Structures are given as C-alpha cells and as structure tokens.
Amino acid sequence: xxLSIRFAGSGGQGTITAGVILARAATLYExxxxxxxxxxxxxxxxxxxxxxxxxxxxxxxxxxVVRPDVLVAMSQEAVDAYIEDIEVNGLxxxxxxLVKDATPKSESIKKLGIKATQTAIDLGNKxxxxxxxxxxxxxxxxxxxxxTIEKAVLEVVPPKHKTINLRALEVGFAFAEKINKx
Amino acid sequence: xxLSIRFAGSGGQGTITAGVILARAATLYExxxxxxxxxxxxxxxxxxxxxxxxxxxxxxxxxxVVRPDVLVAMSQEAVDAYIEDIEVNGLxxxxxxLVKDATPKSESIKKLGIKATQTAIDLGNKxxxxxxxxxxxxxxxxxxxxxTIEKAVLEVVPPKHKTINLRALEVGFAFAEKINKx
Numbered sequence: 001x002x003l004s005i006r007f008a009g010s011g012g013q014g015t016i017t018a019g020v021i022l023a024r025a026a027t028l029y030e031x032x033x034x035x036x037x038x039x040x041x042x043x044x045x046x047x048x049x050x051x052x053x054x055x056x057x058x059x060x061x062x063x064x065v066v067r068p069d070v071l072v073a074m075s076q077e078a079v080d081a082y083i084e085d086i087e088v089n090g091l092x093x094x095x096x097x098l099v100k101d102a103t104p105k106s107e108s109i110k111k112l113g114i115k116a117t118q119t120a121i122d123l124g125n126k127x128x129x130x131x132x133x134x135x136x137x138x139x140x141x142x143x144x145x146x147x148t149i150e151k152a153v154l155e156v157v158p159p160k161h162k163t164i165n166l167r168a169l170e171v172g173f174a175f176a177e178k179i180n181k182x
Numbered sequence: 183x184x185l186s187i188r189f190a191g192s193g194g195q196g197t198i199t200a201g202v203i204l205a206r207a208a209t210l211y212e213x214x215x216x217x218x219x220x221x222x223x224x225x226x227x228x229x230x231x232x233x234x235x236x237x238x239x240x241x242x243x244x245x246x247v248v249r250p251d252v253l254v255a256m257s258q259e260a261v262d263a264y265i266e267d268i269e270v271n272g273l274x275x276x277x278x279x280l281v282k283d284a285t286p287k288s289e290s291i292k293k294l295g296i297k298a299t300q301t302a303i304d305l306g307n308k309x310x311x312x313x314x315x316x317x318x319x320x321x322x323x324x325x326x327x328x329x330t331i332e333k334a335v336l337e338v339v340p341p342k343h344k345t346i347n348l349r350a351l352e353v354g355f356a357f358a359e360k361i362n363k364x
Binding site: 023024026027028033034035036037038039040060063064 | 205206208209210215216217218219220221222242245246
C-alpha cells in the first residue's frame, strides 16, 4: 500500500528539500501519512546527500526504507551507491547529464533520464533542478497530485523564488507528459 | 558515543523545526554527523508530532532511535506516549504548564520542567516555545555549543522573526543557567 522514494545527490542539490516538499504534500494536502528520513553529515562534507520519503494512505508502522520503489538520483555517486537497492519493478529517475552510467542488474527496473540541471540553469537558477525532478516524479509516478505538489512547493520555498520554482515544477510535468505519450 | 533526542508535541508546536535546527547545528557548524527522522500525518490531523535527532562525532550506521537519551515533550500526550522510552539515566524536558503528570517509572530519569509556552507568549509569539525548549536543552545537556545552535536558528527561521527567536533561545539558555547553578 505504501510507496517509498529516495532522493539522492550531492550536498546543495536540494535532495532534502525535495523530500520535505513531497512529505508535506502527501500529508497536509492529501489525506495520507508520510515519514521522512534525512541523513546529514556526509552532505555537509561535500559527499552524498539523501532523503527518504514513505507515503501511505494508512498510518506507517515501519518507516524504514530498505528498498525504495523509486530512486531519484542527481549524481553518478548517488546512482552507484543506491541503484541496486531499488525494489523489483521499481523506477530510477536520474539527471542524464550528471549521470553517465545507470544500469541496474535487474531488467525489471525502469530507467528515465532527464536534463534537470541543464534545464534549471536555462530557467535561471541551477538550484531548482530538484524541483524539476520532483515535477517529473509526480508526473510519471503520480505519487501525489500535481495540485498538491504545487501547494507544497509554494509553502516551502522562499516567497521571492516562487515563480522560478513553479516554472521548474511545470517543466518537470512537461517532461513527464512526453514520456507518458511514448 | 552518539546522543539521541526526541522532540514531541502537537502539530504546530514546532517539534520538527527543533529537530531540523539541531541536526543542522551539529553537522554544518560542528564537525559531527546527524540523522533526522520525522513522522508526518498524525500531526497534520492535530495529533502527536515528533522528530528524532541522533548526533555523533562519527558516521551513523544505525540511525534508528529506540530509546532516546533525551525526550523534549511539549504536551501531556507526548509524555504519555514516550516517557517510558527514555534511556536509563536519560533526561525528560517538558513544558510544565502543558504537562500535568510526568513521572517515569525509572528513578534514573532526570526531569526538568520549564514554562516554555507561557514565556513564549510573554515574548510575543507562542510559536517560539520550541526555541526556548531548544535553548534549554543545549544549556542543560550541551548537545551542541550555544554558538552553533544560534547560527542554526538564524539560518532556519524567516528573516523577519530572527529577533524574537534569538530572544527565545537566550531565555532557554537562562533557564538552564538557573538549573546548572542548583
């Protein structure tokens, strides 16, 4: 019944923020439960940063995520560290310019790469790459509705950055539209 | 080597924010590692909200907190739910106006109650009660230094609320000074 998503990348890429936004969207704006786990420390040292969200329509008794249904990876290091953790029939979403090799051993894993970081730079700020990824995740996997993720983005990002974050989210939705039409 | 703190209260009391600030203080401004776990959902329904921080000078292999060394409780419900989880020789910090009964079975648990919420109201905003609790925790248990928790508070709270949050933190430190002089 529950769905788990791990966001992973380098410190500063906003993987923790992506997790916070998703968890808040599920709980505040949809009638779901969520847990969020964050690992600090390595990221503060420039290493791997990750967050894990578990979403469920029912209260979550066991919040640990051993095998995420979806891995959202924003660096090669993140893919290398977590690609084999992905659940059978799971999904790998990655930044296809920052990740050169993303080949899970299991053929059951679906892989979708997008140019999140380059597109964020084109929009005017590299830091919204995480929001493009989040929009793409929501568009492809429908973990929460587009309306609710938009509300949660608006609530979490600083007021002066609302416009660029909404644009980033819509770009992510648009990337997903293309995939969904294939 | 590691120290674990559970913040618990009702939704809106800022227990998750307190956890975020402490985890960031330990990792960004001190050379430590931290994990942060948050449980959403019940809180969004007006129920029990909690966050758990584990801090360690070394990388954290097992992030789960079964028995926190410190419980910071901001409601009677939080005390009732978690008081028996506190580690032997652990510490219970609570809002002594919101919590009427805080009696752990083990005599090894030290109890410290402060008027966090009333003091926050006197300062001008009830929502800084969590920061008073955090200042008291740091002052009593020295989980991170006063300097680093101040930096983390300034980084996390909205710019226009910096002054009241710093005052709340100092009030928390002052409550701890009194205890430490006993």
